[in-house]
Amino acid sequence: MAINAILLVNPSTMGKIDAAAIASGIGGYGLMQAAGAHVAACVLRYYPAMVRAIIFCGPGNNGGDGHVAARLLAESGVDVCRYGVEPRPGGDAARAHADCPGKILPLADWCPEPGDVIVDALFGAGLDRPVNDEVAALIERAKAAETPVVAVDLPSGLSGRTGQPTGACFQACHTVTFAALKPGHLLMPGRALCGEMHLCDIGIPARLITGDDPISCNHAGLYNDYLPAADPAQHKYKRGHLVVFSGRLISGGAARLAASAGLHAGAGLVTLATPPGAVMVQATHLTAVMQRSVKSADDLDQWLEDPRLAAFVLGPGFGDLDKARDFVTPLGGANRPVVLDADGLSAFAGDTERLGGLFLGETRLVITPHEGEFRRLFAELSDDPQLSKIDRARAAAKILNAVVVYKGPDTVIAAPDGRAAVNAGAPPWLATAGSGDVLAGIIGALLAQGMPPFEASCAGVAMHGQAGDRAGRAMTAEDLPPHIAPL
Numbered sequence: 001m002a003i004n005a006i007l008l009v010n011p012s013t014m015g016k017i018d019a020a021a022i023a024s025g026i027g028g029y030g031l032m033q034a035a036g037a038h039v040a041a042c043v044l045r046y047y048p049a050m051v052r053a054i055i056f057c058g059p060g061n062n063g064g065d066g067h068v069a070a071r072l073l074a075e076s077g078v079d080v081c082r083y084g085v086e087p088r089p090g091g092d093a094a095r096a097h098a099d100c101p102g103k104i105l106p107l108a109d110w111c112p113e114p115g116d117v118i119v120d121a122l123f124g125a126g127l128d129r130p131v132n133d134e135v136a137a138l139i140e141r142a143k144a145a146e147t148p149v150v151a152v153d154l155p156s157g158l159s160g161r162t163g164q165p166t167g168a169c170f171q172a173c174h175t176v177t178f179a180a181l182k183p184g185h186l187l188m189p190g191r192a193l194c195g196e197m198h199l200c201d202i203g204i205p206a207r208l209i210t211g212d213d214p215i216s217c218n219h220a221g222l223y224n225d226y227l228p229a230a231d232p233a234q235h236k237y238k239r240g241h242l243v244v245f246s247g248r249l250i251s252g253g254a255a256r257l258a259a260s261a262g263l264h265a266g267a268g269l270v271t272l273a274t275p276p277g278a279v280m281v282q283a284t285h286l287t288a289v290m291q292r293s294v295k296s297a298d299d300l301d302q303w304l305e306d307p308r309l310a311a312f313v314l315g316p317g318f319g320d321l322d323k324a325r326d327f328v329t330p331l332g333g334a335n336r337p338v339v340l341d342a343d344g345l346s347a348f349a350g351d352t353e354r355l356g357g358l359f360l361g362e363t364r365l366v367i368t369p370h371e372g373e374f375r376r377l378f379a380e381l382s383d384d385p386q387l388s389k390i391d392r393a394r395a396a397a398k399i400l401n402a403v404v405v406y407k408g409p410d411t412v413i414a415a416p417d418g419r420a421a422v423n424a425g426a427p428p429w430l431a432t433a434g435s436g437d438v439l440a441g442i443i444g445a446l447l448a449q450g451m452p453p454f455e456a457s458c459a460g461v462a463m464h465g466q467a468g469d470r471a472g473r474a475m476t477a478e479d480l481p482p483h484i485a486p487l
């Protein structure tokens, strides 16, 4: 009996898990009764003052969960009204319906009343198209009446795979799901449409809650074994020398944020590679961060002969896109990890083939695009409505042979080998100017300390979120670096 709180399982895989559980001798009706019991318990816990429980039941097993919840709520003394359609004959849902007293009324018969609480058991993992007009109208009526909604498995109208509504979609206050989360429970806007999540054990053994698709929440198990060790014998060069490329005279702050973050994230040394015209201005701001004037790609080429330069961050406030392309070329050939952010990505808009061609072989490129930067690099992926954010990040990772940190409230970290992690816990106030610069510096520092790119990116995103939690909601990006701490 278990839940898997880190694996993310597509609805199609969830169906296979259900089938495997049933094949192992666990009755499907037993699963449904357990699911319905968790739904009823959620309603009773959060809505003790409800006047009526309004159960919307669909034709399938999601509806079946609803019939079980309806019976249990009625047995608990709740005034229960069921609306929807008869379940298909012969299955577990039909049995749940038969076991539940009372009849099912047409959806259109529901008239909202104060004290109503909706249990949305219309569609769950089986949703594969927009809900029809009748359901769309029902959703609108529920929204207009501000009737609280407890969704079974997923709010009806929400794709469990992509986190995108297929059309009209309930806004739930609570969502009760089973065995493992689906990507749509974490990806936006799905996470917002689910309201408070409740992941419940319905009796499926842990050994069966697995998937052949390596998608998970971002969690310590992904990177713990690769974190830099605090080795007393280490000297600063052993802890890695990170280079951050600075912008021009009036746009050096972003690189300073990345550089400061790099030191706080454990890089032994951080050097700002600065255009000659900005060296003096940058020098007035720097203390522990060193500086080197780098004027041209030739200058950089020569400096790269120093093997102690362990990792590079280019992009924050860089400004000159032509120069960015000129610098990324030798960086690609240096065979050391590189983080490209902001202008380092915009410099290759519409030219991902050239960028990918610079980083062939062992994966050593990490890109950290936000939505707009991702679209500028991968317009065709961004325009494909069938693709989830995970699909897009994975496709981009393969195209570039890079780890993609696709930022947002639902940051997706994807590797060329298919691994993907969704980071859903970062505080919303991290969405502020300069926050991405800090993240680039953290990941650069972890790479400089020898972490592999995917693990460094997952750990960096986690460190960034924790720094944001510690800095508090009034933070600005400048407040972040001192709050960066090892995981």
Ligand SMILES: NC(=O)C1=CN([C@@H]2O[C@H](COP(=O)(O)OP(=O)(O)OC[C@H]3O[C@@H](n4cnc5c(N)ncnc54)[C@H](OP(=O)(O)O)[C@@H]3O)[C@@H](O)[C@H]2O)[C@H](O)CC1
Pocket (backbone or CB within 6 Å): 014, 015, 018, 031, 032, 035, 058, 059, 060, 061, 062, 063, 064, 065, 122, 123, 124, 125, 126, 127, 128, 129, 130, 131, 132, 152, 153, 154, 178, 179, 202
């Ligand atoms: N371990 C678990 O997660 C368990 C989950 N359970 C519940 O089972 C559902 C999944 O049940 P399923 O019958 O596969 O699918 P749904 O109930 O979600 O959908 C039923 C059918 O509805 C049709 N459909 C799909 N989208 C639409 C739409 N927009 N409008 C109208 N009809 C639609 C589709 O059938 P078609 O033949 O018409 O294509 C669906 O098959 C899961 O969500 C859980 O709640 C188990 O009860 C316990 C274990």
Ligand SMILES: [K+]
Pocket (backbone or CB within 6 Å): 062, 120, 121, 122, 123, 124, 151, 152, 153, 154, 155, 156
């Ligand atoms: K539902």
